[in-house]
Amino acid sequence: MKSTPTPTATQMEKPHPCDVCFQSKFCLPIALQPSEMGRIRDVIQATVRVQKGEALFSTGQAMTKVYSVHAGSFKSYVTSPDGREQIVGFHIPGELMGLEGLGQHTYFTDTVALEDSEACEIDLRALETTTRDLPSLQHQLHCIVGGKLVRAQQDQFSLGSMHADERLARFLLDLSERFKARGLSPDEFVLRMSREEIGSYLGLKLETVSRLMSKFHSAGLIHVAQRQIRITDRRALAELLMPQT
Structure with missing residues (x-):
């Protein structure tokens, strides 16, 4: 199991990241009514700055957060037993990363910044609690996961056909x-x-x-x-x- 240092994190000054993020319409806040927006502060608590080439998270690490790209871009890859790396995704602003590990609370990819980037930390426990309370947020999460499954199927078709x-x-x-x-x-x-x-x-x-x-x-x-x-x-x-x- 790989061990990768936690990326250097600098919490952004207020206002809350969602208040100033032009990508919020692609992320979790789009599901919430104005009266519910306060709940997102329990879920998205900080923004992490990640330098080019630095890992945001690594395969096998215990998963306590998922991430949304706030600025910049990332790649995700898996490594075969003989050491070969296969890139399985590129991520641009507004897209969520780490969702593959939701079932087992373990990251299944290494995810690395392609440039100096920022990612919003989404606390997994708070997300699970809040989605139980807010069906609209749960639906949005399901839509995002479903979209990733569709993309994975399309990628598989592309590689095979x-x-x-x-x-x-x-x-x-x-x-x-x-x-x-x-x-x-x-x-x-x-x-x-x-x-x-x-x-x-x-x-x-x-x-x-x-x-x-x-x-x-x-x-x-x-x-x-x-x-x-x-x-x-x-x-x-x-x-x-x-x-x-």
Whole structure:
């Protein structure tokens, strides 16, 4: 079982993090009425700052908190018995991390900051108590967990059935839609993860990801400037995912 130092935490000054978070509509507070918002202070108690490359939590650690991305981005990965790492998710603001361990109160992934980031600590015991009292919050949590299961199924389908170019196209379009939902540009964004990390997530070699990025760029589907991506032909990129007739 891995042992990872607790990330350096700096509790933010008041107001409460949820009062100033523009991602609250994607997180747990969206389920609450104004009169119930006081209860969220029992659940989300602090915001943790995590430096690039620092672990937020690690596989096998006792789970007392789940986390919501407040700013920045994270990756989650699992490690095989022979030491190979497989990235299983990337997380952007408003998304919850650590939910896989809800059943056994143990973390099942290592989750690491891709850049200097912030995460809101969600006390697990307080969350369980509050969801029993507030059915709307319980429903929101179920929706978030359900959404993660759907994404996991889609990822499994991608790895098992899609060609390499389809996997990368799906990855870029999925990121685009997630940024769009948060009021950010869906057409131009920075990839905080490396091409090697993208390859790990998609089940592709680094060389394949780099070759496909260049291919998409040359075909006019995207414009690539190091990690800056601009989608220049969304329709053609999406057509890669359509059945060929």
